[in-house]
Amino acid sequence: MTATRFSARLAERTRASHSDSEGAAFMRDLMQGRGTKSDYAALSAQHWFIYDALEAGATGLAADAEAAPFLHPELTRLPALERDLEHLFxxxxxxxxxxxPTTEAYAQRIREVSGWPAGFIAHHYTRYLGDLSGGQFIARLMSRHFGFERRGVEFYAFDDIDDLDAFKNTYRRALDDAPWNDVERERMIDETLIAYRFNSDLFVDLLRQKQAAA
Ligand code: HEM
Known part of the structure; x- marks a missing residue:
C-alpha cells in the first residue's frame, strides 16, 4: 500500500474550504455575469495588499532551504497586478x-508567519496554486464579461511559465518532499484552512461593501 502523497492529502483536507471560497456569492455573481466591472476592480484592489505581503514574505525567505523550493520568481504578481490596477482605477x-478589514487581517497574518516556512508556504500555496488553476477560468470569464484584452487580467497571466500543469506538478512534488514531520504537516494544513477562511471572509466583506454602496 502506498502512503497518500502530502500534496494530495492537503488538497483533500481543504476541498470543502475551497468550495466555500469558490461558491461565495460575490464570486459566483462575478463568474456568472451578474457582477460589475467595478466589483472585479474591488477584488483586484484587495489582491494588491495580499500580494504585497506575500511577495515581501517570499523575498525574506528566499535563502531559506525549506521555503526556497516553492519560491519561483516567475510567480511574482505585483507588477502585473499594478498594471491591472492602473487600467481599472x-x-x-x-x-x-x-x-x-479581512484584507488587513489576512495581510497581517501573512506577515506574522513569514518567519515560519511551512506556515508561509500554506498562504503561498493557497494563492498561487489557485491563480494557476481556477484563476485561469476567472480571467477568461472576466475578459468575456468586461471586454478585457490583456490589461485588466494580467494578474492571471503567468507569461514566464510555459506549462501551467507541469509547474503545478513540480510545486506539488515540493510539498511532498518538504522536510515536515507529521506534526508540521498538520500545522501546515491548519494554516491553509486559515488562508481559505480569509479568502471566503474577504468575499463577504466585498459583498457588504457593494451593498453599502448601492
Ligand atoms: C470561481 C472561483 C474558483 C474556481 C472556478 C476554482 C477552480 C479550481 C479548479 C478547477 C481547481 C483544480 C485545478 C487542478 O487540479 O489542476 C482549483 C484548484 C485550486 N484552487 Fe480554486 N477555484 C476558484 C477559487 C479559488 C479561491 C478563491 C482559492 C483560494 C484563494 C482557490 C485556491 C485553489 C487552490 C490552492 C487549488 C489547488 C488545489 C491542489 O491541487 O492542491 N481557488 N480551483
Whole structure:
C-alpha cells in the first residue's frame, strides 16, 4: 500500500474550504455575469495588499532551504497586478484603494508567519496554486464579461511559465518532499484552512461593501 502523497492529502483536507471560497456569492455573481466591472476592480484592489505581503514574505525567505523550493520568481504578481490596477482605477490607483478589514487581517497574518516556512508556504500555496488553476477560468470569464484584452487580467497571466500543469506538478512534488514531520504537516494544513477562511471572509466583506454602496 502506498502512503497518500502530502500534496494530495492537503488538497483533500481543504476541498470543502475551497468550495466555500469558490461558491461565495460575490464570486459566483462575478463568474456568472451578474457582477460589475467595478466589483472585479474591488477584488483586484484587495489582491494588491495580499500580494504585497506575500511577495515581501517570499523575498525574506528566499535563502531559506525549506521555503526556497516553492519560491519561483516567475510567480511574482505585483507588477502585473499594478498594471491591472492602473487600467481599472487610472494612474492614481494607489490612492484609490484601501484594504477591507479581512484584507488587513489576512495581510497581517501573512506577515506574522513569514518567519515560519511551512506556515508561509500554506498562504503561498493557497494563492498561487489557485491563480494557476481556477484563476485561469476567472480571467477568461472576466475578459468575456468586461471586454478585457490583456490589461485588466494580467494578474492571471503567468507569461514566464510555459506549462501551467507541469509547474503545478513540480510545486506539488515540493510539498511532498518538504522536510515536515507529521506534526508540521498538520500545522501546515491548519494554516491553509486559515488562508481559505480569509479568502471566503474577504468575499463577504466585498459583498457588504457593494451593498453599502448601492
Ligand atoms: C470561481 C472561483 C474558483 C474556481 C472556478 C476554482 C477552480 C479550481 C479548479 C478547477 C481547481 C483544480 C485545478 C487542478 O487540479 O489542476 C482549483 C484548484 C485550486 N484552487 Fe480554486 N477555484 C476558484 C477559487 C479559488 C479561491 C478563491 C482559492 C483560494 C484563494 C482557490 C485556491 C485553489 C487552490 C490552492 C487549488 C489547488 C488545489 C491542489 O491541487 O492542491 N481557488 N480551483
Amino acid at each position: 487610472g494612474s492614481q490607483w494607489r490612492r484609490a484603494i484601501t484594504p477591507l
